[in-house]
Amino acid sequence: MTDESTPSHLSQLPPEMLDFTILKRTTTLAPRLGRLSLSSRKTILTPGFLGNTSRGIVPHVSQDNFPKTGINGVYIALEDFVEKHPQKTPPIFQIEASDPLRRFIALPHDSLIVLGARRQPPIPSAATNTNSEIGILTSVGFRTISSEYYAAAARKLQPDIVVGLADIPFGQETIGSRRKDKMSDRTETWTRDIIAKRNTIEKGTPRYNVFAPILPIEKELQSWYLEHLLDDMVDKISGVAIYDSHLLDQLPEELQPLPRLSFDNPTSPQALLRQVGLGMDLFTVPFVTEATDAGIALEFTFPAPQKTNGAERRSLGIDMWQNEHSESVIPLTEGCKCYACTKHHRAYIQHLLGAKEMLGWVLIQLHNHEILSAFFAGIRNSIETNNFEQDVAAFEVFYEPKLPEKTGSGPRVRGYQFQAQEHGKSTKKNPKAYKPLSAPLNVFHGHQPNSKPEVKEVIDDEALVGLVGIENIGRTEQLERLRIEDDHS
Amino acid sequence: MAPIAMPSALSYELLAKCSITKARAATLHLPHGPVPLPIFMPVATQASLKGLTPEQLEDVGCRLCLNNTYHLGLKPGQATLDAVGGAHKFQSWPHNILTVSFQMVSLLKLAKVTEEGVRFLSPHDGTPMLLTPEHSISLQNSIGSDIIMQLDDVIATTSPDLARMTEAMERSVRWLDRCIKAHKYPEKQNLFCIIQGGLDLDLRRACTAEMVARDTPGIAIGGLSGGEAKDAYCKVVDTCTALLPEKKPRYVMGVGYPEDLVVSIALGADMFDCVWPTRTARFGNAITAQGVLNLRNAAYSEDFSAIEAGCQCVCCRSQDEGGLGITRAYIYHVTAKETAGAHLLTMHNVHYQLNLMKLAREAIIGDRYPAFLREFFAELYDEKSKYPDWAVNALKGVGVDLLID
Numbered sequence: 001m002t003d004e005s006t007p008s009h010l011s012q013l014p015p016e017m018l019d020f021t022i023l024k025r026t027t028t029l030a031p032r033l034g035r036l037s038l039s040s041r042k043t044i045l046t047p048g049f050l051g052n053t054s055r056g057i058v059p060h061v062s063q064d065n066f067p068k069t070g071i072n073g074v075y076i077a078l079e080d081f082v083e084k085h086p087q088k089t090p091p092i093f094q095i096e097a098s099d100p101l102r103r104f105i106a107l108p109h110d111s112l113i114v115l116g117a118r119r120q121p122p123i124p125s126a127a128t129n130t131n132s133e134i135g136i137l138t139s140v141g142f143r144t145i146s147s148e149y150y151a152a153a154a155r156k157l158q159p160d161i162v163v164g165l166a167d168i169p170f171g172q173e174t175i176g177s178r179r180k181d182k183m184s185d186r187t188e189t190w191t192r193d194i195i196a197k198r199n200t201i202e203k204g205t206p207r208y209n210v211f212a213p214i215l216p217i218e219k220e221l222q223s224w225y226l227e228h229l230l231d232d233m234v235d236k237i238s239g240v241a242i243y244d245s246h247l248l249d250q251l252p253e254e255l256q257p258l259p260r261l262s263f264d265n266p267t268s269p270q271a272l273l274r275q276v277g278l279g280m281d282l283f284t285v286p287f288v289t290e291a292t293d294a295g296i297a298l299e300f301t302f303p304a305p306q307k308t309n310g311a312e313r314r315s316l317g318i319d320m321w322q323n324e325h326s327e328s329v330i331p332l333t334e335g336c337k338c339y340a341c342t343k344h345h346r347a348y349i350q351h352l353l354g355a356k357e358m359l360g361w362v363l364i365q366l367h368n369h370e371i372l373s374a375f376f377a378g379i380r381n382s383i384e385t386n387n388f389e390q391d392v393a394a395f396e397v398f399y400e401p402k403l404p405e406k407t408g409s410g411p412r413v414r415g416y417q418f419q420a421q422e423h424g425k426s427t428k429k430n431p432k433a434y435k436p437l438s439a440p441l442n443v444f445h446g447h448q449p450n451s452k453p454e455v456k457e458v459i460d461d462e463a464l465v466g467l468v469g470i471e472n473i474g475r476t477e478q479l480e481r482l483r484i485e486d487d488h489s
Numbered sequence: 490m491a492p493i494a495m496p497s498a499l500s501y502e503l504l505a506k507c508s509i510t511k512a513r514a515a516t517l518h519l520p521h522g523p524v525p526l527p528i529f530m531p532v533a534t535q536a537s538l539k540g541l542t543p544e545q546l547e548d549v550g551c552r553l554c555l556n557n558t559y560h561l562g563l564k565p566g567q568a569t570l571d572a573v574g575g576a577h578k579f580q581s582w583p584h585n586i587l588t589v590s591f592q593m594v595s596l597l598k599l600a601k602v603t604e605e606g607v608r609f610l611s612p613h614d615g616t617p618m619l620l621t622p623e624h625s626i627s628l629q630n631s632i633g634s635d636i637i638m639q640l641d642d643v644i645a646t647t648s649p650d651l652a653r654m655t656e657a658m659e660r661s662v663r664w665l666d667r668c669i670k671a672h673k674y675p676e677k678q679n680l681f682c683i684i685q686g687g688l689d690l691d692l693r694r695a696c697t698a699e700m701v702a703r704d705t706p707g708i709a710i711g712g713l714s715g716g717e718a719k720d721a722y723c724k725v726v727d728t729c730t731a732l733l734p735e736k737k738p739r740y741v742m743g744v745g746y747p748e749d750l751v752v753s754i755a756l757g758a759d760m761f762d763c764v765w766p767t768r769t770a771r772f773g774n775a776i777t778a779q780g781v782l783n784l785r786n787a788a789y790s791e792d793f794s795a796i797e798a799g800c801q802c803v804c805c806r807s808q809d810e811g812g813l814g815i816t817r818a819y820i821y822h823v824t825a826k827e828t829a830g831a832h833l834l835t836m837h838n839v840h841y842q843l844n845l846m847k848l849a850r851e852a853i854i855g856d857r858y859p860a861f862l863r864e865f866f867a868e869l870y871d872e873k874s875k876y877p878d879w880a881v882n883a884l885k886g887v888g889v890d891l892l893i894d
Binding site for chain 2: 054055056057059060061062063064065081084091094095103104105106109139326327329339343344345347348351352354355357358359360361362363411414
């Protein structure tokens with residue numbers, strides 16, 4: 001995402017007002033080019049992406065490395081910050097200074113912040129939604145937050161954009177039509193709440209912009225909500241968050257000029273292209289960090305390179321765990337301008353993964369974000385030059401349809417990161433760090449083995465322990481037995 | 490055995506000596522640039538410092554870090570190191586590297602030592618392996634480190650077995666000769682001997698004499714920091730430095746607590762390494778002049794001050810000062826949950842250690858090291874009665890009484 005100079009009329013808007021200019025569009029259900037700008041924040045050209053954060057950072061990228069990613073805006077989930085709720089006021093709300101969220105996570109002042117309730121992708125919460133509350137998952141377990149609480153949080157935290165709460169029963173395979181009615185009703189109420197709260201913000205204090213959720217159900221079943229959105233709220237919202245990209249087909253005319261954030265998480269570059277083709281503007285792209293954690297360096301460009309006849313489909317990424325890279329002194333991708341590729345080579349990165357050194361993930365994450373940036377730049381260029389459809393077709397022929405399978409193990413998985421359906425499985429999420437040696441050891445001159453594992457000079461990043469042992473425990477049990485992490489530390 | 494004239498790839502430029510203690514300030518000119526002494530060297534065991542990029546390590550001021558020969562020998566292995574062209578190229582580190590030969594104390598239970606070398610089972614797959622002095626040097630030649638260490642026979646200083654201790658000391662001397670003989674690039678890599686002898690001062694004296702006679706470019710005091718009493722540790726360092734030539738760097742292996750560093754400097758040591766500052770960072774422990782703070786304690790979850798007030802590291806400086814403005818509360822928020830939390834605290838801790846050495850060096854150059862020691866302890870402990878006896882006694886031995894102002 002490259003910067004573009006601030007549009008001239010932007011200076012006439014209130015400073016916190018979001019401007020979305022559609023630079024190119026043809027028909028509905030076609031890719032479009034846009035520019036999302038907010039004074040004092042970096043402009044985001046669309047189609048584009050937001051850095052998908054965990055606890056305030058793009059995983060593995062410390063704040064001093066963040067500028068190396070070229071990310072102009074981030075997506076932040078409130079559930080990453082409210083584990084003390086409701087017993088205690090979460091620390092984030094105790095910061096007295098202005099712009100507390102940005103300050104707390106040490107994000108550069110010119111990076112756009114989009115706040116939502118749930119991480120992307122959201123993990124189904126064992127706490128069910130009610131008329132006034134949604135279930136979330138914090139690092140210490142399932143909680144609920146009310147719409148009022150969410151709105152108050154948005155007001156306090158001063159993000160640039162807030163995505164309104166949506167009543168979606170994540171993890172539920174079939175949803176009855178009465179439940180769908182409820183989804184629509186609740187989402188409407190909650191959208192009104194977040195807008196109303198914004199109006200209570202005093203003049204001179206930055207006001208957030210609201211993105212209204214579009215539910216992943218048939219248009220007819222959310223027609224009341226959509227109608228009211230158009231009748232009462234359309235001039236008070238600045239964008240929409242779309243949970244099912246197929247609904248782009250049925251988006252009311254009045255909502256067409258608004259920027260569209262995808263919460264229909266694409267699992268591959270091809271899926272992402274399909275959504276772009278339907279007119280989606282902005283993405284969070286969770287598969288980037290998933291690939292990084294698996295040690296997979298993404299390797300795809302848009303448009304795809306020229307296909308040589310008879311050649312096999314190219315992989316979308318390189319599994320850096322493979323031994324074949326151990327003496328390879330070439331970059332992850334030839335010509336890539338990312339920090340990892342300009343400073344390091346495959347042999348080192350392969351070594352880092354095998355040695356469980358955290359730097360391996362850092363370098364792959366920086367690389368993967370560069371690949372994604374270039375991919376979006378390629379998409380925009382392709383739309384600009386009217387080649388998008390052909391380029392997508394060529395891309396699908398050139399590359400395998402899915403990212404490579406994960407072979408190596410990733411970083412230690414935290415409770416708030418794994419999918420709830422994994423709970424029932426008996427396999428350990430984090431395999432034991434040490435394997436006992438099968439051969440007998442020579443203990444020497446009576447010197448006893450050191451009983452403290454921490455003094456061992458062995459690979460000790462495994463010792464990066466989670467604070468709460470919620471692994472391998474059933475969901476209900478988790479809820480009952482959860483304690484605030486500090487109770488026992 | 491007659492001394493062997495040995496080429497050196499370093500020069501030790503003595504800048505100042507404390508007029509009261511044995512502290513020295515110097516610049517050590519190494520193949521990949523000069524480094525200030527006294528120095529703390531962070532430990533990048535497997536050619537990476539715990540999540541930091543080489544650039545981040547450079548930014549906290551590090552110009553000399555450690556790699557572990559044994560670990561690099563296993564992975565990526567000598568063939569890769571040769572193919573890539575050594576450890577500097579392998580990890581893209583343009584500054585100096587010191588490779589410790591084995592640091593065997595911690596691995597001893599896996600090992601058996603014979604005159605030939607160290608036999609052990611690979612912790613990766615359990616296959617028997619043999620590390621000889623020749624193999625160790627060959628590996629370090631492939632690594633291309635600026636300072637290489639001899640293979641030594643280390644046993645725990647706390648071992649009561651004097652005969653075994655003597656054997657280990659004498660064997661270390663014999664192994665040094667084998668290392669010197671095997672060393673292919675003395676003109677570009679500096680071999681350091683390692684003085685052994687446990688806590689027995691006579692053994693240490695005898696070993697020092699033998700080692701000094703071999704005229705290596707630098708000298709290490711090994712086998713310490715293995716759980717011995719601090720008084721005994723200080724006596725060994727004090728005894729050895731008294732016998733060492735002035736114009737050579739002195740490296741005390743495995744030492745890294747701030748108190749240990751400032752006292753060891755007063756006893757005449759110049760170089761130190763320890764995994765503790767970086768390891769402890771990953772558990773949320775921040776090193777500060779007032780002591781170590783465990784930022785995983787709930788008390789810090791609402792503490793929006795810098796990790797350490799006044800610290801000039803990139804995390805602690807405010808955004809207005811060009812830093813990140815990271816707070817204790819944020820470290821609490823990410824420690825042990827996101828790898829980047831460890832990266833941030835690792836940068837702070839390494840910066841603390843390097844800055845402590847910088848301040849010590851400035852104090853020595855200004856001939857105010859005794860005052861520096863008083864300030865250091867006064868900051869670390871709120872009252873004199875809490876000063877550790879070993880530090881008070883050791884410093885008394887070099888002319889500084891911490892208990893009188």
